Amino acid sequence: MAIVGRILQAAVGSLSLPDKSIPFWGFGDVFLGKPQNPGPLIQATVGDQLIIWLMRNFITSIGEPLSIIFPGQENVMVRKIPWGPFIYEPVQPQYRSGKMISLTNYLDEKQDIIVEYSFTATKPGIYLYESGTNPEKQVQMGLYGVIVVRPQGFNIPGHPNYMTAYGAGTNSGYDVEKILVLSEIDSIMHNDVLPNVYYDMLKFKPDYWVINGRSYPDTIRGDNISSQPYGSQINCRVGQRVLLRIINAGFQNHTFYLGGFAGRIVAEDSFPLKTRSLDATYEKTGVTLGSGQRIDIILTPTTPGEYCLYDREYHHLVNKDQFPGGMMTRITVM
Structure with missing residues (x-):
């Protein structure tokens, strides 16, 4: 089992259409600093623990309360974490402005409050994550993204599940x-x-x-x-x-x-x-x-x-x- 971590925040951006640009609200990677539509793709393998941190849950940079829901996922745990020393080891080092920083360093710099969502990827498939606050407005404004959960062994040549979406015997092999x-x-x-x-x-x-x-x-x-x-x-x-x-x-x-x-x-x-x-x-x-x-x-x-x-x-x-x-x-x- 591995830990798959992602730090997200919502922000206002400019959506490019063929004949004009319009404002939108989107999830973005905190370290990249730009919202996108759809939000950042999150990929995991069955058995992985997903930990998704949402920065500044109370009043985000879109100017109103925000939350995330994960349709199709079970036993999603939610908790608020104040800024400061983080109880987890950094999932992966991140780079910003040419220097390496960890999640703990970033929280120390920003002094933000975040909300942590955690769950175990129990079955392969494709899933949405999306705003759970005023979704009739916020989802339409662009606050959604995709989670892909793959079967174990999907990337190991010779494994029965190699290059399959749902595992051996599901007729889901692909190139x-x-x-x-x-x-x-x-x-x-x-x-x-x-x-x-x-x-x-x-x-x-x-x-x-x-x-x-x-x-x-x-x-x-x-x-x-x-x-x-x-x-x-x-x-x-x-x-x-x-x-x-x-x-x-x-x-x-x-x-x-x-x-x-x-x-x-x-x-x-x-x-x-x-x-x-x-x-x-x-x-x-x-x-x-x-x-x-x-x-x-x-x-x-x-x-x-x-x-x-x-x-x-x-x-x-x-x-x-x-x-x-x-x-x-x-x-x-x-």
């Missing part, structure tokens, strides 16, 4: 993995929301639809966007198994079309559909995900080319009513 987080943005809401001020969600009307925080054509950009570091362009070779791990972090349902491929659904909401006694995996050319739903799909392309993956709702393929845009990306098969 290429891509996480796609679906959501939508109401740019008027993002410009109007004020800290500690009620926002009427009945006014919520998205005008941008995003994958990993980006709207097409930014979804296929190869360069880095600091506020949205995870692109969604997919590259593979003929015959490779491509694992798409799709999560709907938004409020709306999304029917995601697989570019003409017939993909095999191997897990739903992090429950594998194949066990030793039952194979309930099935093929689909498109999948509909409700709010908060997660699906793992294996594609095996047989023909080179470029294929579009997109939301089948036409009005989800626009940027401020301009087509093409929105929830669309590309898979390039070589």
